[in-house]
Amino acid sequence: MKGDQIDKIKKTLIEVLRKHGVKRAALFGSIVRGEATEGSDIDLLIEFEGRKSLLDLAGLKLEIEKFIYSKILTYDM
Secondary structure (H helix, E strand, O other): OOHHHHHHHHHHHHHHHHHOOEEEEEEEOHHHHOOOOOOOOOEEEEEEOOOOOHHHHHHHHHHHHHHHOOOOOOOOO
């Protein structure tokens, strides 16, 4: 994945995450190491401001998937 593609993903993520009340977020994995390809997933850890409902989480997930054209796997921590 090229640097300009990664920058576009980051910019889009920041806009979407702010809209959904995300306090902090961190990218990790192949995209950060510069090893991502077109088929790579995007590893994202997020912390919300306050508690969010399942519907809030689903809405965030769907909106991110819409912009990055990739499925997102979610895990509860």
